[in-house]
Amino acid sequence: MSEKYKTKDRDGIYFISISVVQWADVFTRREYCEIICNSLAYCHKEKDLTLYAWCIMTNHIHLICSSPTLANTIRDFKKYTAKELFKAIQQNTQESRKPWLCWLIKSAGELSSKHEEYKFWQPGYHPILLHNNYLVEQKLNYLHRNPVTAGFVEEPEHWYYSSARDYAGSQGRLHITFIQ
Template identity: 60%
Template sequence: MSLKYKAHNPDGIYFVTLTVVEWADVFTRRDYCELVCESISYCQQKKDLIVYAWCIMTNHVHLFCSAPKLTDVLRDLKKYTSRFLVDAVKMNSRESRKNWLLWMFKSAGEKSASHGEYQFWQLGGHYVELSTNELMEQRLEYLHQNPVKAGFVEEPEHWYYSSARDYAGEKGRLEVVLIE
């Protein structure tokens, strides 16, 4: 993996993007989003993950986060969620795209020696250290405006799977340390 896609500063806050293979729109189902939220919450409680901002879009997840061993925490998060999300797709009797999604995850898994039968997330992840206030403000605006620009909501705080709710003074889905 390229050095630019790792977290080198253990005290840094990073903007991280985790993307579903082939940009498949998996997170159109609430139960899949909930699995990601539960996994992030677990990492917050057990792995010292601090989340400052986040947003789940239909095919990727953005996080502003930090942890003493962030790369390891996110690797574990991806490994865990990958297994449980693939299982959730398999078990979901109402999933109209089940065969297509499983075929896509299996095809990606066959191309990667480091994965099992299925691969859910694209390899690596995009890590940007938020080393200046300007960069932090720019990325925070981008993250919270993502659902608005996609046409899903009129206001960022209307997107349930986003920290925009917390930044608007409402209670959000995950525990967030607000950036002042």
């Protein structure tokens, strides 16, 4: 992993992206998005993760967050959610893409350097330190406008799985801390 994408500042606020293997559109079902939200809530409560902004897209997640142990927290988050999401896909009787998604996730595991049983997430999480107000605003706008740019909604706050609601003055799905 490049030195460019490591968390060096334990107190820093980072913009991170976590992507599904092969950019598969998994988060098109509420059940899968709820696994992500519940896990983020757990990390906030139990692992000292501070969320400033977040957005779940169909095949990736963006977070603006901080934690004294960010690398470990994200590692644990990815490990837990990979297991839970794979299990949810396998057990979902309504999932029309189940054979394909299971094949994709298992194939990614077999092809990985560790030859795992399955692999849900792409390696890494691409942390970018937001060391000034310009970067904070840029990434916050990018994150919240992602569903608008993708053509899913007309206004950022219309996307349920995002902190844009909080920033627009409504109650969002997860607890966030506003950036000062």
